Amino acid sequence: MSVIASAPAQDAAGTRGVSLELSGLHRSFGATHALAGFDLALAPGELVAMLGPSGCGKTTALRIVAGFDRPDQGAVSLDGVDLTPLPANKRDMGMVFQSYSLFPHLTAGQNVGYGPRLRKVSAAERDRQAEELLELVGMAGMAGRYPHQLSGGQQQRVALARALAVRPKVLLLDEPLSALDAKVRLQLRDEIRRIQQEFGITTLFVTHDQEEALSMADRVAVMRAGKLEQCAAPAELYDRPATAFVAQFVGTMNHLPGQIVGAAKVRVADRDLPVDGACPAEGTEVNVLLRPEGLDLEPAGEASAASGGPGGPGEGQVMLATFLGATTRLTVRLGDGTEAKADLPSHRAVEFPVGSAVRLAPAPRPVLVVERG
Amino acid sequence: MTRLLKKLGAWGAVLPLLGYCAIALGFPVWAILWEGLHQTNPTTQQTTVTFANLTASWHGIYLTGLLTSLRLSLLSSVISAVVGLFAAYAISQSRGRYFKQAVLTASGVLANFGGIPLAFCFIATIGTGGVFLSWIQDVWPSFSLETFSGVALVYPYFLVPLMVLTTLPALDGLREQWKEASANLGGTSRQYWRHVGGPLLLPAALGGFVLCFGSAFAAYATAKALTSGTVPLVTTQIANILSGNVIAGEDNLGMALAFNTIIICGLMMAVYLPLRKRSAKWLES
Amino acid sequence: MTTISETESAAAVTTPARDRRGLGLRRVRWWRVVVLGVLAVYFLVPLASTFWFTVYTPGTHTFSLAPYGQMFSAQGFGTSVRMTVEIALVTIVILYLLLVPAMIAVQLRLPKLKPVLESLAMVPLVLSPVALVVGVQTVLGWGLDQDPGTPLFQLAADLQNQSFPLILPIVYVVIALPFAYRSLESGLRSVDLKTLVEASRGLGASWPVTIWRAVLPNLRSGLLSGAILTLALVFGEYTISSILQFLPFSVWIVQDGQGATSGQLAPAVSLLSLLLSWAVLFLVSFLGGRRAVGRPDRSS
Numbered sequence: 001m002s003v004i005a006s007a008p009a010q011d012a013a014g015t016r017g018v019s020l021e022l023s024g025l026h027r028s029f030g031a032t033h034a035l036a037g038f039d040l041a042l043a044p045g046e047l048v049a050m051l052g053p054s055g056c057g058k059t060t061a062l063r064i065v066a067g068f069d070r071p072d073q074g075a076v077s078l079d080g081v082d083l084t085p086l087p088a089n090k091r092d093m094g095m096v097f098q099s100y101s102l103f104p105h106l107t108a109g110q111n112v113g114y115g116p117r118l119r120k121v122s123a124a125e126r127d128r129q130a131e132e133l134l135e136l137v138g139m140a141g142m143a144g145r146y147p148h149q150l151s152g153g154q155q156q157r158v159a160l161a162r163a164l165a166v167r168p169k170v171l172l173l174d175e176p177l178s179a180l181d182a183k184v185r186l187q188l189r190d191e192i193r194r195i196q197q198e199f200g201i202t203t204l205f206v207t208h209d210q211e212e213a214l215s216m217a218d219r220v221a222v223m224r225a226g227k228l229e230q231c232a233a234p235a236e237l238y239d240r241p242a243t244a245f246v247a248q249f250v251g252t253m254n255h256l257p258g259q260i261v262g263a264a265k266v267r268v269a270d271r272d273l274p275v276d277g278a279c280p281a282e283g284t285e286v287n288v289l290l291r292p293e294g295l296d297l298e299p300a301g302e303a304s305a306a307s308g309g310p311g312g313p314g315e316g317q318v319m320l321a322t323f324l325g326a327t328t329r330l331t332v333r334l335g336d337g338t339e340a341k342a343d344l345p346s347h348r349a350v351e352f353p354v355g356s357a358v359r360l361a362p363a364p365r366p367v368l369v370v371e372r373g
Numbered sequence: 374m375t376r377l378l379k380k381l382g383a384w385g386a387v388l389p390l391l392g393y394c395a396i397a398l399g400f401p402v403w404a405i406l407w408e409g410l411h412q413t414n415p416t417t418q419q420t421t422v423t424f425a426n427l428t429a430s431w432h433g434i435y436l437t438g439l440l441t442s443l444r445l446s447l448l449s450s451v452i453s454a455v456v457g458l459f460a461a462y463a464i465s466q467s468r469g470r471y472f473k474q475a476v477l478t479a480s481g482v483l484a485n486f487g488g489i490p491l492a493f494c495f496i497a498t499i500g501t502g503g504v505f506l507s508w509i510q511d512v513w514p515s516f517s518l519e520t521f522s523g524v525a526l527v528y529p530y531f532l533v534p535l536m537v538l539t540t541l542p543a544l545d546g547l548r549e550q551w552k553e554a555s556a557n558l559g560g561t562s563r564q565y566w567r568h569v570g571g572p573l574l575l576p577a578a579l580g581g582f583v584l585c586f587g588s589a590f591a592a593y594a595t596a597k598a599l600t601s602g603t604v605p606l607v608t609t610q611i612a613n614i615l616s617g618n619v620i621a622g623e624d625n626l627g628m629a630l631a632f633n634t635i636i637i638c639g640l641m642m643a644v645y646l647p648l649r650k651r652s653a654k655w656l657e658s
Numbered sequence: 659m660t661t662i663s664e665t666e667s668a669a670a671v672t673t674p675a676r677d678r679r680g681l682g683l684r685r686v687r688w689w690r691v692v693v694l695g696v697l698a699v700y701f702l703v704p705l706a707s708t709f710w711f712t713v714y715t716p717g718t719h720t721f722s723l724a725p726y727g728q729m730f731s732a733q734g735f736g737t738s739v740r741m742t743v744e745i746a747l748v749t750i751v752i753l754y755l756l757l758v759p760a761m762i763a764v765q766l767r768l769p770k771l772k773p774v775l776e777s778l779a780m781v782p783l784v785l786s787p788v789a790l791v792v793g794v795q796t797v798l799g800w801g802l803d804q805d806p807g808t809p810l811f812q813l814a815a816d817l818q819n820q821s822f823p824l825i826l827p828i829v830y831v832v833i834a835l836p837f838a839y840r841s842l843e844s845g846l847r848s849v850d851l852k853t854l855v856e857a858s859r860g861l862g863a864s865w866p867v868t869i870w871r872a873v874l875p876n877l878r879s880g881l882l883s884g885a886i887l888t889l890a891l892v893f894g895e896y897t898i899s900s901i902l903q904f905l906p907f908s909v910w911i912v913q914d915g916q917g918a919t920s921g922q923l924a925p926a927v928s929l930l931s932l933l934l935s936w937a938v939l940f941l942v943s944f945l946g947g948r949r950a951v952g953r954p955d956r957s958s
Contacts, residue, residue, distance in 0.1 A: 068553055088556040095557045101550040104655045105572050114568070115558035148654070166558055383767035386759035393756050394778055397832045398785075401793020408796055460697055463690040478883075478939040482932065483701070485837060485887060489896045489908050490928030497711035497925045498704045505707055530701070535783075538840070587784025594896045608788045615792060615901055628796070631789040641784045646777050 017044035017202040018079045018169045020065070025074035027060055027226075034060040035071070036226035045200040047193070048231070049213035052223035053249070058206045059174060061223075065204060066172050067091045078169060094163030094201075095172040099179040101159055102147040108134060108158045109143030115166035133161040138191060153184035160192065164199070171196065171203040177212065189216055210250060214238070222246050240276070244370040247289045254295060254340045255287040256314075256360070258369065266369055269314025269360040276366035286369040290362055292329060292343040300357035314360040316340070318352050332358055402635060409628035426629035435630060438605040442590055445521060445606065449528035450585035456529065457536025457585075458578050464537065465544035477541070480534035487531045492598030495527050500599075519600045527595060532585045539584055543577030546656030576652035580645050587641035591634065607634060705929060712926040726926050738910035741822065745906060746892040748827040750885050753838050756831070758881075761842055762873065765851050779839035782832050787897040794829055795902065823904050833898075834891050838884035845880020849873075882942045890935040 020042040027035040035057045042048050050058040063069045065076050067088030076083045083091055102111050112133055113126035121129070127143075134143055137157040147155055156176055163171060173192070177185045193216050196203050207213050213220045214234040221231040222245070229249075230242040241247035258268030260282050264275045268288045280286060300315050316334035328349035332340045340360060344352075352358050412423045429435065464476050499506050500518045509516050517523055547570060555565040593608035600609075607630055614627035713721050764771045801814025817825035851873065858872040859865075874881065896908040911924050 066553075066557060068556075088553070089559050089561060092559075093557065095554070097550045097554065099550075100548055101554045103551060103554075103569050103573075105569075114555070114560075117568075118559050118564055162554075162558070379767055383763040386763035387768065387771060390756040390760040390775075391778075393752075394832065394835075397828055398781070398790075400797055401790055404793045404796040404800070405789065456693075456697070459693050463693050466690060474943055475940060478943055479701075479936055481837070481841075481883070481887060482890065482936045482939060485891055486894065486932055488894055489911070489924075490894055490932060493925040493928045494704045494708040498707040505703070530704070533697070584780070584783060591784055591786030591788070593786065593788045608786055611786075611788045611792060612897075612901060615795065627792060631786075631792040634786045634789045638781070638784045638786070638789075642777065642781060645780065645784075646773070649776070650773065 017046075017200050019044050020170055020202055020204065021077045021080075022061065022065065023075055023077070025061060025064060025076075026072045027057070027064065027069065028072060033226050035064075035074075038074070038223070038226060038228055040221055040228060040231060042202050042204065044202055045197075046218045047196055047203040047205060047216060049205045049207055049217035049220045050223055051207060051210065051213040051220050051249075052229075054208065055225075056223040057226040058223050062172055062174055062204060062206050065170070066093055066095050092166070092168055093170045093172055094166060094168035095174065096156065096159045096163050096176045098175045099152070099155075102155055102162070104147050106146075107143060108139065108145050108147070108150065108161075111147070111158055112143075112162045112165050114162065119166070129165060130161070133165055134158070136164075136195065137161045151184075152180050153188060156180065156188060157191075160195070164195075164201075168201065171201045173203065173205045175206050175208065178208070185212075192216070214250070222249060224249075241289075241368065244289070244368070247368055247370075252292055252341060254290045254292065255338070255370075256290060256334075256340060256362075257336065257338060257372070258286050258288040260284045260286060260369070266367065268367075269362060271314070271362060271364075273362060273364065274366045276368050279369070280371055285372045287372050288362075289368040289370065290340075292341045293327075294363045294365065294367075295340060295342040296361040296363065297330065297332070297342050297344065297352055297358045298361045299352075300359050316358060316360070318354050318356050318358055321349060321352075321354055330358075332360065334360075405628050405631045405635060408625055409632035412625050426625045427632065429626055430629035430633055434605060435607075435610060435626075438607045438610045438630075439633065441521070441605050442607040445525055445528070445604075446586050446589035449525050449532055449589045450582055452525075453529040453532035453585050453589075454536050454578065454582035457533045457581065458540055458574075460533065461537045461540045461544050465541060465547075477538075480537045483534040484531055484538055487592060488594035489598050491527065491530055492595050495530075495599070499523075499526075519603050521604050524596050524599055524604060527599065528589050528592065532589060535588060536581045536585055539581040540574075540577050543574055543652050543656045547573065573655055574652075576648040577656070580648040580652065583641050583645045583648070587638060587645075590637060590641075705932070708925045708929050712922045712929065726930065734905075734910055738905055738907045741905070742893055742907040744822060745826050745830065746889045748824075749830040749834060749892055750888050752827060753831045753834055753888060754881065754884075757835070757838055757842060758869070758874075758877075761839075761846060762851065762855075762869065765846055766855060775839070779836045782834075783836050787833065787895075788901070790829065790832070791898045791901045794825065794898075798825065818902070818904075820904065823902070825902070826899060826904060826906070829898055830888075830892055830895065833895070834888040837887040837891065841884035841887060842877065842880045845877045849876045879942055883939050886935055886939050886942065890931065893931055 022038060022040045025035045025038040026033075034055075038057065038061055040048070040050075040061075050061060052058050060069065064071050065083075067083070067086065067090075070084070078091075102108075103114065106114065109127060109130040112130040113121075116126045116129060130143055131140075134140060134157075137160050139154060139157050139161065142150070142154070142158075147158075150158065159176070176192070177188055180188065189212060205213075205217065214237070217234065219231055219233050220237050222229045222237065224245050230237060230246045232240075232242075237246065237250050241250060247253050256268050258266045260275070260280055261267045261272060262282060264279045265272050266275050266279075266286060266288055267273075273288070314334070316332045318330050319333045319339070320331040322329045322331075323346065324343075326346060327343045328346045330342050330344060330349060330352060332342060334340060342360070409426055410422055410424070412421060412425060431439070464473060467473055495518060499509050499516075518527075551569055551573075552565055555569055560568070591608065593606075593612060596604065596606050597609050597612065611627050611630045611634075614630070712726070713723055760775065764775055798814050798818060801810045801817075804811040804814075817823065817828070854872050854876065855868055858868040863871070893907050895906070899906050900909045911927055
C-alpha cells in the first residue's frame with residue numbers, strides 16, 4: 001500500500017515506529033493530584049494499554065502526551081527528543097477520541113482528508129488516500145457518508161482512518177470503544193490491533209475495561225491514584241502481580257487469612273505454602289492471595305462431619321455454584337465468615353453441590369501475601 | 374389503533390395554538406393583504422381591486438422611507454450581529470455559572486427592552502440635556518440622537534442581546550473534541566476556525582443576523598420616541614397614516630406600506646428557517 | 659488523596675478557562691475581556707446615566723429620589739397600572755393554556771411539528787407590531803362597519819372596551835409568544851418529559867393530573883420566567899396600545915407622566931421596570947432548578 005510505502009523508513013530491527021517516554025509526570029487540578037510521579041516507557045511499535053479505576057490519571061497522562069495539557073513537572077519525549085515545548089498541533093501524533101470527534105459538516109472522506117488538506121496535499125491525492133484508508137478500516141465505499149449517517153462503530157473506524165491519514169509517529173486512543181455496544185466493541189478490538197501491528201505504530205491506549213487491555217496490549221500499565229503500579233505483559237500481570245492492588249484489580253482474587261511460619265512460608269487453610277516475593281516477619285498475620293483456578297476442593301474431614309459442621313481451618317460450606325461452561329465457580333463460606341471462590345472443571349464440581357461441607361486445597365505453588373490490617 | 378388515537382389526541386392539544394395564531398395573526402395579515410389590494414372610491418363607494426396603493430407605496434417619500442428603513446436595519450444589524458457573535462463566543466467560553474446565568478437573563482430582558490423605555494434611557498444619556506452629550510460632541514460635533522446615526526446607535530441595545538440569545542446555543546454546541554481533533558491533525562487555531570468552527574457556525578450566525586435585520590426593520594416605538602418623525606421610516610409612516618396625519622383617500626396606502634413590511638417579514642423567515650435547520654442538525658443533536 | 663471521577667477530571671481538563679497551557683490559548687483570555695468590557699460599558703452607561711438623570715437636577719444642583727416616589731402619587735398611575743396588570747394576567751393565562759399542551763404534545767408525540775412551532779414562535783419577532791396593529795384595526799373596523807345590534811358589531815365593540823380592552827391581551831399573546839416559547843423550551847429540554855409522563859400515567863394518573871402534578875412543577879422556572887418576560891413586555895408595550903388608543907402603563911407614562919416632573923418621571927419608571935424584571939428573572943432562574951446553564955459535558 002502506498003500509504004505504508006511512503007512512511008518513515010524501517011530501522012535495522014525491521015520494526016518501524018518510535019520510542020515514547022513519559023518521565024516523572026506530575027499534574028494537579030487544585031487539590032486533586034491527577035498524576036503524582038508517573039513514568040512509562042514504550043518501545044517502538046508497542047501497544048501499551050493504560051488501565052485503572054476512575055480518577056487514576058490515565059486520561060490525564062494521555063492528554064499530556066497529545067499536548068492538550070501541560071504537566072506541572074516531568075517530560076514526554078519521542079525518540080529522546082523532549083516534546084514539552086511543542087504545541088499539540090506540532091507533535092505528529094494521531095488521536096482517536098471516545099466519541100463525537102468527527103466533523104459533522106464533512107463527509108467521512110473529507111474527515112479523513114482533513115489532515116492531508118492542512119498539509120497541502122492535492123485533492124486527487126487526498127481522495128485516493130482517504131479511499132485506501134477507509135478500505136483498510138473496513139469502510140470501503142463510504143467516503144460520501146456524513147457522520148450522522150453512520151453508526152457509532154462506523155464513526156470510530158473513520159476516526160481511526162483520519163488519525164492514520166497524517167502518518168503519525170504515535171497513535172493515541174482515548175477509550176475509543178467505551179461508547180459502543182459489546183459486539184461492535186469486540187469486532188473493533190481485533191481490527192484496531194491488526195491495523196496497529198500492520199503499521200507498526202507505537203500506540204498508547206487508555207481503557208477501564210480489563211478484558212480489552214489484556215487481550216489487545218503488548219504490555220499493560222496498571223495505574224492507581226496517579227502512579228504506575230505495574231507495567232508488564234498481560235500474562236505476567238495476571239500470574240505475578242507486583243502489588244496487592246494489581247492482584248486485586250486484574251482478574252478475581254481470593255483473600256484467605258493466614259500466618260507466616262518460618263522463613264518464606266505461610267500457613268493457610270491448614271497447609272504450608274511457599275511465599276513468593278517479599279515475605280513479612282514470622283508470626284505476622286497476612287492475607288494470602290489465590291486465584292480461583294489455583295484453589296481446589298476436598299470433602300471436609302471426617303472429624304468435622306462427625307461434629308456436625310465445618311469447623312477446622314480451611315473448612316466451609318458451598319453457598320453458590322455458578323456454571324461457566326467448562327469450569328464452574330464454587331463460592332465457599334468458611335467458618336470465620338470469609339468467602340472463597342474456587343474454579344473447578346464442571347464434571348468435578350458436581351461432587352460438591354450447594355450445602356455440602358468442603359475443605360480448601362490450594363495448589364502447592366508460591367503465593368503472594370499481604371499484611372493484614 | 375391506540376397509536377392513531379394518541380396522535381389524534383396530541384393534535385388536539387396543538388390545534389388550539391395553531392388555530393389561535395391563524396386567527397390572531399392570520400386575520401390581521403389577511404386584512405392588510407385585502408385592503409392593500411383594494412380601493413374604495415369615496416364618491417361611488419365602490420371597491421375595486423387595484424395595484425395603485427402598492428405602486429404609490431414604492432414612490433416618493435414612501436420609497437425614501439422604505440430605503441431608509443432598509444439602510445438603518447442593515448447597518449444596525451450588521452454591527453449587532455458581529456458584536457453579538459463575539460460576545461456570545463466570549464460568554465460560551467466562560468466558566469462562572471452565576472456569570473453566565475446573569476448574562477443570559479439580562480439578554481432575555483434586554484432583547485425585550487425596546488421601545489419607549491429604551492428611548493428614554495438614551496435620551497437621558499446622550500439626548501439634548503443628556504449627561505454625556507457634551508463628551509460625544511467633543512469627538513463628533515454634529516451628533517444628535519434624533520438623526521439616522523443616533524437611532525443606529527440605539528438599536529444594538531436590543532439587537533445584540535437578541536443575537537446572543539440566538540447564537541449562544543450554537544456556540545455551546547461546538548464540541549471541544551473538534552478543536553482538539555483539528556489541533557491533533559496539525560491544524561492551527563486559525564485553520565480550525567476556517568475549516569471547522571466557521572462553517573459550523575455560519576448558519577446560526579447568518580440566521581441570527583437575519584433575525585436582527587427583521588427585528589430592526591420592524592421596530593417602531595424607539596425610533597418614534599427618539600426622532601418624532603425626522604427620520605423617515607416605514608413604521609413611523611404607517612403610524613402616521615393610521616393616526617390620520619395624511620391626505621384623505623390615501624388610507625389604503627397605509628395598508629400597502631404594511632403589506633410591504635409583511636412581504637419583507639416573509640422573506641426574512643424564508644431565509645432564516647433553512648439556516649436554523651442546518652445549524653440545529655450539526656450542533657444541537 | 660481525593661478520588662475524583664474520571665469524567666470529572668476529564669471535564670476539568672477540557673475547560674479552556676481553567677487551563678490554557680495545552681493549546682496556547684492564553685491570548686484568547688484578554689480578547690474576551692476586551693469584548694465583554696466594551697459591551698458592559700455600552701449597556702451599563704445608559705442605565706447609569708439615566709439613573710443620574712432622574713436624581714440630579716442641573717438647574718438647582720439637587721439630588722433627590724423624588725421621581726421614584728412621585729410616580730406612585732401621579733394621577734392615573736393607579737388605574738393604568740391596574741389595567742396593565744389585568745391585561746398581563748389575561749395574556750399569560752391564554753398564552754400558557756395554548757402553549758403548554760401544544761409543546762408537551764409536540765415533544766412527546768409529534769416531533770415533526772417542532773420546526774413548525776419554532777418558526778411560529780419566530781414570526782412575531784420580525785413582524786412589525788405596526789403592521790400587525792394596522793391589520794387588527796382594520797378587522798375591528800370591519801366589525802364596527804356592521805349594523806349595530808349584530809353580534810359581530812357587539813364583539814368588535816366589546817373588544818375595545820376602554821376600561822378593559824380584551825383585544826390587547828389577544829394581540830399580546832402573539833407578541834409574547836417568542837419569549838414564552840423560548841423559556842418553556844429550555845425548561846422542557848432539561849426535563850426528561852417522556853419518562854415523567856410514562857411514570858405518572860403508569861401509576862394511573864389521567865392526563866390533566868399528570869400535567870398538573872408531574873410535568874408543571876418541573877417546568878416551574880421556565881413558566882415563571884416566561885410569565886415575567888410577558889409581564890415586562892406588556893408593561894413596556896407602546897406601539898399597539900397607543901395606536902389603538904388605549905391607556906395602559908407605557909402610554910400613560912408618555913402622555914401624562916412627562917409633563918409632571920420635568921421629564922424625570924418617565925426615565926425613572928423605565929429604569930425601575932428594567933432592573934426589577936432582571937432581578938426577578940435572575941432569582942427565578944436559581945429558584946427553579948439546580949441545572950446550571952453550563953456547557954454539557956461532552957468530553958467523555
